[in-house]
Amino acid sequence: MNRWIIALMLGGLLSVGAGAEPAATIELSPYCPPGFERVASNNCELRSLYQQYPSLQSQGVGGLKTGLPAYRDGFSPQVIDLGRYLFFDPVLSVNGTQSCATCHDPSRGMADGRAVSIGALGEEGTRSAPSLWNLAFQDIFFWDGRAATLEDQVVGPLYSEQEMANTPANLLQTLNGIPAYRDLFQVAFPQSAPDITLDEIYHALAGFEASLVSLNSxxxxxxxxxxxxxxxxxxxxxxxxxxxxxxxxxxxxxxxxxxxxxxxxxxxxxxxxxxxxxxxxxxxxxxxxxxxxxxxxxxxxxxxxxxxxxxxxxxxxxxxxxxxxxxxxxxxxxxxxxxxxxxxxxxxxxxxxxxxxxxxxxTDTRFAPRVPEVLPSGLSPISAEAFIPGN
Amino acid sequence: MKRLVRWLILPLLFIAIGIGLMQGWYYVFPPKAERVVQSADAELSRNIGGAGSLAVPTLAQGTIHEVRDGDSIQEAVLTAQPGDTVMVYPGTYSETVYIDKDDIVLMGVVEEGEYPTLDGNKELNDAILYSGSDITIDSFKIMDYKGNAIMGQAGNNFVIRNNLVIDTGVYGIFPQFGTNGLIEHNVLTGIEDAAIYVGMSDHIDVRHNEVFGNVAGIEIENTRHALVENNYVYDNAGGILAFITPGLPIKTTYDVIIRDNFVVNNNHVNFAEPGSIVANVPQGTGILVMAADDVVIENNIITGNNSVGIGITDLSLVTDVSKDPGSEPNPDRMVIMDNVMYNNGSDPKGILKDLISVVGRDTGPDIMDTGKGSGKCIADVNRYQTLFLLGADYGVCDRLEYATDGLFTMTLEDMAPTEVKQDVSDADFEKEIGKRAYYGVCTGCHTYSVRMIGPSVKSIQALYFDNPEGIAEYINDPIKKRDDYPEMPPQNYLTEETRMAVAKYMLGVRE
Missing domain, CATH: 1.10.760.10 (Cytochrome c-like domain)
Structure with missing residues (x-):
């Protein structure tokens, strides 16, 4: 299909913005993703056979029967699932053409199959999209190690000119203008004010990223x-x-x-x-x-x-x-x-x-996340292969 | 050039500004500030007086598997069960033996001076690799490998003893990521890096070994609680090293005791691979402490090392590696007790020669310190020729405080655990294992109430409600039961106990 037609269609969707309603009502899963147990506090805690092994200085490095390093878990199932919708939703990019998943596609090892990634505006980056498997166990992020938490990490691609090219203000405006997202954020963050905040967005994306566990190869x-x-x-x-x-x-x-x-x-x-x-x-x-x-x-x-x-x-x-x-x-x-x-x-x-x-x-992708069939924005999920940058 | 700046220009500046070149004497003592009497850091968890484990049980109680010339040691190791002993008789075995199970004794039988020989013919990488815990490797002759004679990756409670190691490549004996180990009565020569290299480990004794003709004799690197005792260390480029190497995931070296060793005539030419860390060690070094903390050097005989007897430096010695903000670069709380030292430094080489010539002399000292770190002491500084740069400040060690006589071993009193200790009943522990397997594995295909890849857990519970044995048996060797579902992959890699635990757990799941 001609990319201009797609761009026009997307443009049309975006111009109606908040008006685009998903075909079906979206509900956040009350269950933890595979690999996690939902505990009494309604948080998802990691379970793994590796938890029975120690590691030297608890650093999670060693040999065969070596335990894991410190890790991130304890997100609620709703937060993780909200993170999943955000992750696959192109509405997060400046022009609605690119989601996190277009560079971190479950069918491509949570990467994109390209030498270097291309941004929402068509600009070629300088680095290869890293796989997102097992980020829960890591404490430095990006090829150059510039972020120390998942929340700091997600900020990078959202606002980089060479990636999703969005701005915090525009992102907030976009998501707050979509009633389905307002509802879902209320479910995931029941104690919060009705307006969606940046920290909630980062937290949900972090929760989803931390759920990508591959330890059953x-x-x-x-x-x-x-x-x-x-x-x-x-x-x-x-x-x-x-x-x-x-x-x-x-x-x-x-x-x-x-x-x-x-x-x-x-x-x-x-x-x-x-x-x-x-x-x-x-x-x-x-x-x-x-x-x-x-x-x-x-x-x-x-x-x-x-x-x-x-x-x-x-x-x-x-x-x-x-x-x-x-x-x-x-x-x-x-x-x-x-x-x-x-x-x-x-x-x-x-x-x-x-x-x-x-x-x-x-290789083990048994716990690969499911791509949502419908997104709260009304846009469609875009695979790495199908991604065509806009302008 | 960088090296020159760091080692020549900086000391020169110091001399020019601080003391003046006309002083004409090679000692570069710091201003004689108060001499603090240093005492041991209270944080040290030294096992004083403890009669430790000395690492592992001796001969195990299980089956003995005999290996004779022409047989394969690896075949026997694969057959052996934890607790078994593999007895290897004299002969030549050209193989790489890997031990990926726990509690195995690999025992060489020496007959009339003839050892079972592992010969890599300079074609094979490593002679013995182990990743299991409670491993003993005893009485082998190992020669002509390209990587290591014996390399451990994360096994705890190891004993490596009575081995003859000749030219096995990069390292001779190299345990890594292990807790509680004993390396004793080994003879090693011809190694292009460290003959005995304890890397990123805790609670290790290295004693009664003979190491000669290597680049480095014994290296303790990014390791805590190590005892290097009664070794005969000669004719290496550097004798004994206690290092922090930057860029590794375990960042510290502290609580190292180097005592009762013979560290003599370590003047071998440095034949290390270019780019390796030990390529920086000057030929003729007795003992070198780099960035390590709480190192005690006591009762050694340190003689005839032509560059320096004991060198103490911060990380600036290695100029060709990336900096690591996580590695604290200074050697702190160095303790030099009484040692016999003479005839060191007669012909300094490499970086030391450059340094020494800067202060106007052409022979090296017994003890040289590049001036970084704090809380250092020497019991009797007047015994030694010293060369202290950049204001190195040594107090007087309190002999009583630092006497290590009461310390017999750095190995743990109880062996190191090989699984995370559970302070719970057996039933609760079984439940814990079952839970880990259920969520860690099963939930990839099964959810509680709806069909995912496999049938719902609810429907499995209906089928097996009081029969966990049935589930345990089925998952070990599944057969296709439901036409409209894919066949389940066997879970036979789980131990029998784990399969039973997960079956029980699965029957109790309620959401």
Missing amino acids: RYDQYAHGYADALTPPEIEGLNVFRSFVARCAECHTPPLFTNQQIAVIGTPEPDGMSRDVGAMGVTGDASMRGGFKVPSLRNIELTAPYMHSGKYDSLWDATEFYTLGRGHAVPEGEHLYLHWHIWEPELTDTEIDRLVDFMKTL
């Missing part, structure tokens, strides 16, 4: 003690993964497969893109130039292309990067403080094959 079955959960080639891959030759597990540490540190590894940018300074842009510290948060490898099979700016199309190529030589992709004249784990492990092609085999055992 075949790897996890192996970790809990079922030796047959992995095939011999996959176990071979696990052994390469945790070996100090490949050193993958030193940063992609179980059980989350990230140690949540900033690391400078010196991956190349796509052709024509200038060097992303990464964490240095946040801290101003030159030793963090090109430093990015170690991403979790859970569901990594689903989130190609890889690295912060999507340089590699396949897991194989992304893995091969680590054996092509310390600093091999750092342009001349560029000084990076490369992480000491970046060295020359001389992995064989077979070892890379096995590593890829192993990483694919980290």
Whole structure:
């Protein structure tokens, strides 16, 4: 379909704004999403087999039977479900063309399948949409680690010119103008005044994001003690993964497969893109130039292309990067403080094959959120694939 | 260049401004302020007087699996159940052995001086990887691997002893993320980083080992409560290191006792991989403390180390890694008791040579401190040649306060738990497990009252209302029962106890 026609249709919807009523009445689920128990206070508490294991200094890094780090839970089912509607609703963007889910699509590993994301206004960003699985267990967000809470994180894409390009005032005006949302916010936040507030929006989105748990992969079955959960080639891959030759597990540490540190590894940018300074842009510290948060490898099979700016199309190529030589992709004249784990492990092609085999055992989307059929705004959910920016 | 600025220019500035270059003597003592008598930090949870666990049970009670030349050790490990012992007889075994279960003893049998030998032929990565707890690895000869001889990822209560480790790549013995461990009576040589590397662990003893011809002999890194005792550490580039390395998820090193060791002639050329942290260690270093806190150095013989006997530095020693705001960079509450030190520093190398030449001398001291950190003390400073930069301030240690005689081990008195302790009855504990499995796994496909992927829990309850055994059995090996539902995947990866617990829990769910 011609994008102009779609834009016109959306424009029409937006112009009637508050008048667009959903076809059916929307009710917030009184039940917690999978993975959570609703306790007496009407809050959803995480339950996981990993809760039976300790971890060193309670940091949630270690080996197979290692517990989780501190995590976010305790949101009410209604808040989480409201967060789900907001997450999938393009009305959150400046022009109604883009929802959170267009870059974090459940059918694409909670990412978007692009090297770098495109914003609501059609502007191309400089970084790859990170997967949102298991955010509840993390305490730094964004590739450059600039946010420390989920609430701080959601503010970023909502108002970034290169992303949803909205403004706080416009967002509030839009949502407060939609009676269905006013009703739902009253259900989720019964103690609050009738007007929707920004903090409520952030809180609901945070609650939804914290509900995206992936801890039931075949790897996890192996970790809990079922030796047959992995095939011999996959176990071979696990052994390469945790070996100090490949050193993958030193940063992609179980059980989350990230140690949540900033690391400078010196991956190349796509052709024509200038060097992303990464964490240095946040801290101003030159030793963090090109430093990015170690991403979790859970569901990594689903989130190609890889690295912060999507340089590699396949897991194989992304893995091969680590054996092509310390600093091999750092342009001349560029000084990076490369992480000491970046060295020359001389992995064989077979070892890379096995590593890829192993990483694919980290796939588990059983608790994937359901895409709403109807949204409170009356707009339709848009998948990553169907997303067409407006202007 | 940065290194030069930090190590040459800054000290020069200090000298120029503070003391004046004409003083003509190489000591750079800080102004003689009051000499505070330091006492031990009350926060230290030292196990004084405790007769600790020394890590794990010895020979387990279970089945013995014998492995002989030509057999596979891994096959035996896969067959073994927790509590079993795998006995390996002399022979050559070229394999990577991984132990992903708890409570296994891997025991080499030495016959007439012949060890069972794990030989990686410089092709295999690691000899032994373990992730289980309560693991013992005893009496192996391990040679020619590329990564490690023995690497642990998160196992608690480990014992690694009586092993001969020769040129196994990056590390020799490397437990990581473990609590309560014992490393003793091992001999290690030819390692391109640390021969014994205790990384991100708690409550570890390293004693009675011989380490020589490595880049670093023994390294305690981002680890708390470690005892390094009675080791023979010679001919390494650096003997014993107590480090905080920035950028790791566990940020501290404190409560480390280094005592009764022979730290002699550690003058091996530094052959570390470029870019590695230990590549920064100057050849000829006896003991190096970097950023670690509450380190006690006592009763060691530290001689013939050509750069320095004991070096104490903040994180500025490593100039080529990203800064980590989470790592406190200064070595605080350093305690140097009485040690025998002589003939150190005769031919300083690397960064130390640069530093030392700045203050107008060409030989290194027994003890050198780059001036950062607070609360440091030396029992008798007059015994040693010292070189203190940038106002390093040492008080006098109170010998009685710091005497470590009463401390026998840093291992825990009771073994470290391998599951989160539940202070509840067995029935309640079973319910807890059932609940975790029900919500953590089952709710992905089943809701209480409506059909999702599988049938509703209500309908399952109707079918099995007083028969949890039936559910436990079914989920282990499901057969297709309902034509209009997809077949259920087997839940056989859950233990029998967990399957029973979740079945019971499922029958009690009410929403």
